[in-house]
Amino acid sequence: MTTLHGATAATGDSGRAQIVAFLIMTGLLIAAPAVIYPIFLMKALCFALFACAFNLLLGFGGLVSFGHAAFLGTAGYVSAHAAKEWGLPPELAILGGTAAATLLGLVFGLIAIRRQGIYFAMVTLALSQMVYFYCLQAPFTGGEDGIQAVPRGMMFGFIDLRQTMTLYAVVLTIFLGAFLLIYRTIHSPFGQVLKAIRENEPRAISLGYRVDHYKLLAFVLSAAISGLAGATKSLVFQLATLTDVHWSMSGEVVLMTLLGGLGTIFGPVVGAFVIVAMQNYLAQFGAWVTIIQGAIFVICVLLFRRGIIGELGRVLKKAL
């Protein structure tokens, strides 16, 4: 009883810390465009959302997917195609992209959750490579040229996304909305069962949970949010290319999540900002970018395995 009570108290305490952290993050993100280039911020937000979606699956479900680029990229292509060729307004284009990623996630999930560990990872990798080759060959994706000059258009008919700051507000809203959805999911009974499955799957089964249903749902949710990130990204950059479906993107999201802190709530956001900032601000160092990125990864794994936010949380004795 004492332990249980202690645990509840700790959760309550961490809950407060998380609310404070959320408010700080929101405040920073609202103030940021005054100092930092907004397009860069939007790119970082899209990747932060992508990393959060990935973290939902890996950090809380314990499922290592090496195929998440497929969801990001497919959604990007579908929403770019919908906005450019079909002339759909941006909100429908984003919804379309997200729906495509969700469906794809359902297919991937149904096949992949039958296996565990490395086999699960390999199945997702194989499936995402199939998606990559489809995108390379399909006429509508434009091969290695990608879909270019995607119109940003008017959201809901009256929000002009061609204004950079308006677009930033929309992207920030999408990000915060999806972030809260993930937060709610993790703290719901569903999230608790997911964590139980991660910790000890046979025990969860013996308690009567249909673990496959939970895993599939988590997988589809993660795919859908990755798709939301990809669809938003294609409107921000007005293009969709093979970069987003390439397997190295699946690797990058692992790097972001690990660097920020696996299984933490804010870690993937920090990790994504760090990686995107490196790619952006170190661009003039040419070949050194990838080397620096690799070195940081090695240092992170060797010295602070919990990631930036994980270590910070340990110092503050709060789950962030």
Place this chain on the structure above:
Amino acid sequence: MTIKRMLGTAAAVLMAAGTAQAQMSDGGIKIGVLSDMSSLYTDLSGAGSVLAARMAVEDSGIAGRSIKVEIVSADHQNKADVGSNTARQWYDVDKVDVIVDTPNSGVALAVNEISREKNKVFLVSGAASSDLTGSKCSPNTIHWTYDTWALANGTGNAIVKTGGDSWYFLTADYAFGHALERDTEAVVLKNGGKVNGKVRHPLNNADFSSFLLQAQASKAKIIGLANAGGDTTNAIKQAAEFGIVKGGQNLAGLLVFLTDVHGLGLPTAQGLIFTEAWYWDMNDANRAFAKKFSAANRGIHPTMIHAGVYSAVTHYLKSVEALKSDADGKAVVARMKATPTEDTLFGKGTIRADGRKIHDMYLFEVKAPAESKAPWDYYKLRATIPAADAFRPVADGNCPLTKS
């Protein structure tokens, strides 16, 4: 080494002499070299393009006329989103007036759209896609050195005319490869040649043996390589192992650069035929440029892309100076189109309304090791394709700018 070169660039950036003239926006001209600094196109563009741009600025003597010119550079990592982010940031925050080079058609098409939107100038030397002066043409873009149509046409046309009338295609199985194969095949057929067959191979293929054996068995005189980068060099290497060139067949590369030939070495690459816009060992002016360039570039000699960057920046600076302003990208490009081009590397030329720079193209054959007299002495000229025939006719390009 790289860092040293970056510092060198930074130093060049500061070579402002005297005060900047008031008419240039933000106190001077700022040139952004957006290129591949770390991956497969590094040697054929990359840091060499930054160097070429710097040499063009130095040779123009513009600093002596109190106009400040800065050069910045960045790596797009062959990712369209990284390239597009850099281009936007350069235009919005860093006040870059013109972006040059940009190999990788995907990135170039993205920068093409952003330059149009922000009314800046985009001078393409590295990218190949002929869409840049076709359906995607822009009043802010000039495509300088070469394009896919010119390569396919030059190689296809000249080879058939010099006796290579039967072809077999080895094609990378994706949009770019299909386009190259389609364009070249059309040229071959038009000139009375025939296509004995074709085979598609997957992208980034490691083993070409079965494809090469089919090509060998086809008895075609020419094996056309409708692929790029690593696929081309792999195919050439393995063809040498099968003794295909020694057996009397010739390989025709559709996208080959001087640095590729250097990497392959003459014993492997000999007999390869392809089209380029510029070669360092063609006249004294080119040789002088190459000597200065290679001395500052680890001995790597300039490719046609480097020469194109030099030529484009030279013409840009001339036009901006004549216009006395760099603020309006469309006006600068219009001025560049209206003025005939002239520089030491490409000689006299013109720029068409669709943004296509026009000059002669050349069909080269790689020398046998015995013919090569000096390091980097790799090509012999097989034919000159006159400027009038070298590029796609305006009417076939479907460029919206040319329909009024």
